[in-house]
Amino acid sequence: MRGISSGVYYRRIIAAGSGGSVIDCVFCRIIARQTAADIEYEDAHVMAFKDIYPKAPVHVLIVPKRHIASIAELSDDDAEVIGRCFLVARRLGETKGFADKGYRVSVNTGPEGGQVVYHVHFHFTAGRQRGHGA
Numbered sequence: 001m002r003g004i005s006s007g008v009y010y011r012r013i014i015a016a017g018s019g020g021s022v023i024d025c026v027f028c029r030i031i032a033r034q035t036a037a038d039i040e041y042e043d044a045h046v047m048a049f050k051d052i053y054p055k056a057p058v059h060v061l062i063v064p065k066r067h068i069a070s071i072a073e074l075s076d077d078d079a080e081v082i083g084r085c086f087l088v089a090r091r092l093g094e095t096k097g098f099a100d101k102g103y104r105v106s107v108n109t110g111p112e113g114g115q116v117v118y119h120v121h122f123h124f125t126a127g128r129q130r131g132h133g134a
């Protein structure tokens, strides 16, 4: 059996005890306002903030407030909040003037998918031409 010092076990306890936030997750810390971020949008379920290392003229990360590690961890219960993330992408496209010009919404998943932060996030990038699938 895992001891209390096990990282996995510890994270599970924290997740159960504080409304779905994970104490050592950088995005949970931003959501809890324990780490600074340039917040672009927030409601009860979703937050959007500027990527600290932007890869496009506009680069915003859209995250569910509830900790979900990756697309690979999604359950049926997450369907609504994931849909809400796309609605926030649409809103950002409109408020930032890209509704007609277009923008990109992408999700990296797992080590070979380029995921570095294990709290599901949608990269909203806009402001320059990109090759298909780049």
Ligand code: AMP
Pocket: 026, 035, 037, 049, 050, 051, 052, 053, 054, 061, 107, 108, 114, 115, 116, 117, 118
């Ligand atoms: P990914 O590779 O899809 O997991 O993307 C993680 C993204 O999070 C990268 O684009 C990072 O620049 C961004 N990032 C990491 N830490 C922070 C932070 N504290 N505030 C804003 N963006 C961050």
Ligand code: ZN
Pocket: 021, 022, 025, 026, 027, 028, 029, 066, 067, 068, 118, 119
């Ligand atoms: Zn998290």
